[in-house]
Amino acid sequence: MSRSLNDWQAAAAALKFDGRPVIGGVRVDARSGETIEKTNPATGKVISQIHACGQEDVDLAVAAASAAYASGEWSRAGVGFRRERLLELARLIEERADEFALYDSIDMGKPVRESAAIDAPGSAALYRFYGEAIEKQEDLIPVTAPGSTALVTREALGVIGVIVAWNYPLEIATWKIAPAIAAGNAVVVKPPVEASHSTLLLAELAVQAGIPAGILNVVTGRGSSVGKALALHEDVDMLAFTGSTEVAKQLQQYAGQSNMKRLALEAGGKSSNLIFADCDDLKLAAEKAAFGSFYNQGEVCSANSRIFVERAVYEEFLGYYAEAAKSYAPGDPLDPASGIGSLVSEAHADTVWATVENARRDGTIVAGGTRPEINGSRAFIEPTIVTNVPADHEVHTREIFGPVAVVTPFDSEDEAITLANGTPFGLAASLWTGSFARAHRVSQRLVAGTVSVNTVDALGFTTPFGGFKQSGFGRDLSVYALENYTDYKTTWMQWG
Template sequence: MTRTHAEWRAAAAALPFDGRPVIDGARVDGSSGQTIAKTNPATGAVLSQIHACTEADVDTAVASARRAYASGAWSRAGAGHRRERLLELARLIEARADEFALYDSLDMGKPVREAAAIDAPGSAALYRFYGEAVEKQEDLIPMTPPGSTALVTREALGVVAVIVAWNYPLEIATWKLAPALAAGNSVVVKPPVEASHSALLLAELAIEAGIPAGVLNVVTGRGSTVGRALALHDDVDMLAFTGSTEVAKQLQQYAGQSNLKRLALEAGGKSANLIFADCDDLRAAAEKAAFGSFYNQGEVCSANSRIFVEREVYDEFLALYAEAARAYAPGDPLDPASGIGALVSERHADEVWATIERARRDGRIAAGGARPEINGSRAFIEPTIVTGVPADHELHTREIFGPVAVVTPFDTEEEAVARANETPYGLAASLWTGSLSRAHRVSQRLVAGTVSVNTVDALGFTTPFGGFKQSGFGRDLSVHALENYTDYKTTWLQWG
């Protein structure tokens, strides 16, 4: 059902908020007694008090996860049983999709219509996907000498820690949790302090779905305390992370300093979008480019924020792109008519705005470049298109994580590829061309985990998502994500 602005506001006013962690199947108080005020970035109003958990709380949660794993109630229950429980969890998420959408919208500012139509239903569907997929995995019986048989099985790793980013709180948590749980692991989640409520609701629904207590724990608090404790914990077998490259590097150090735990790190990005003059539909390319750079307030790790356009069509594309950007005008996240919502905080908006001001000095603002005040909040920024900055400018080199994109002309295919790859990241890239040979040739040369041809930022449940270079390693989505949370075991039977 599509809700009106007034209906979403009424539902938001009635929404319950509880900032306590979920450990061993129940809401508990953090041991420190301290809390962190969580505000709505779109209004500045305080939503709740998030409990600031400590290392002691992490120890309690990890011990709960270890007991649950060792009991076998989940890990040895069989893929068929886990499938049924994950299907039930999916059903419960769908039944409360609007509640999940409101939590994420109020926490981090995204339009509620997108969270309700895409994030929550997509998360439910992903639990179904992995519930079904894990039951269809096959073990191996390789050739061995006469008188012996070897079984090669994929085994769950044990206790998995998950550290989640704030830009897609429910969805990114699901990308990690669904395969980790389907494989039989127990999990401790550290949700972002900026957006913890959807993960906490998810943990409660897991119990309702019949997933045993201790299999899914959520420990709230700051990354410098909770995240660090999980990464250094000697009884955590694996850690999955989505966030900044700087934090990913720190987590690698913590893994080495502790028990050499496995890591799957999806870090930063600075994706390029190449527009060739032989593109079949330049307007479609411009409209998709606007989606790729401004959707979700530009707070997307794979956002196509560097756009390179063949000089022959540069002016025409720029005009079409500026026109398309108008569809992403910021507004109240609870208003279905808003193009984008608020950035995650006024502090983050200050950082993005400072970048725009420097770009205004160093180049030209071709569209946008304003910071409206809405609902008394300064966390809103117009989609901003910048041209005329040098190749070493921060808009080309640094992940801004806001609705800002830079457009640059190129003259040759060689130049376009070189500029696209001129980044420490390698998460995603896009290209637009009407030539099949160019599509194959250029996509092969682009250093990116996903290359989208004649679209942007393409992904699906059946295709792996992740990056090269400083965008990290390991893959989310597809059956390949199960490889993050399992490993091979050989059982050799000598019988003759």
């Protein structure tokens, strides 16, 4: 049954916010005694105090994870045991899906209907996916000389550090945590200070599901303290990250300065969407383009915010696209009728708005370009479509992380590919064409971890997600993600 604005407001009023970290399976206070005031960006009202952890708290969490891993209660348990615990965790997430949805919506401003229908159920399904997947992995017995047998197994790494972005707090945490613990590791998570509550609830439910205390720890606080401490920690064996390219580069330095820990970095993007004149349904392409650029307030690392359209259909596409953008009008995140919600903070909205104003000065705003005040908050920006700006303008080059897209015409296939690849990022790309040959030809030449043909930003549990170039390395989702958190061991037995 669908829920109304009043229903969600009543549920939100009953919600309890606890900003304390979870270490060794229990809530504790940060040793510093300091907290960070957390507001709801859609209203500006204070909702909780996030505990500002530091080095000492990270040390305690890593020690708890190390002890839990070394005990073997999880790491050496059979995959059947781990499977059942992960399936139970999935069930508990589904049981409290509305609570997870509200935490993420109130924390970072996204529409609650999306977090309730997609984010929370999808996270539950992913724990189920990895619980089932680990029973279907195979070890190897390669050919060796007579009198010997070699076993090649994939072994857990130990303690995994996870640093999570705020745009999909529960889902992105799950993309890292689920394969890491399924493989037998213990985890210490630094959730985003902007959106910590869903990950904290997850850690509590993990213990309820029968996952041993200390296998999943959550340390709250700023990246400059908690994130840095995790990245430099000598007892963290691997670090998984989603966030900015700048921070990803810092983490590489920290890994080299400490124990040369392994890294899997998803470091953002500036994805392209190529619309060819032989596209079968230009209106559908425009509607999907609006989804690809404005969904989740444009706060998506793989958002298709650079749209290149063959000149013959440029004006027609632009008309459809501007019309489709109207479906993403901002509103109260708890209102099911809202097209998008608020940005994560007024400060972030200020940054995005400065880009809109620069585009207004240097080019043409063909749709949007306003900043409404809703519920007393200025964190809302109308989906904005920009044209006629120079190739080196920031709307082409910078990951804006807001509902702003630029549309540019092209005259040839080669030009389209050159424009699409003319970025330091390589996370995702889309293309629309009615030609099977062109779909293959162009997708092979696009430098992107995922190329979506006649759709946008396609992903699924069974396909890997990650990028090339400065979008990072390592892959989330699919069985390939297990490779981030394991490595090969050869056991050679000589019989004669």
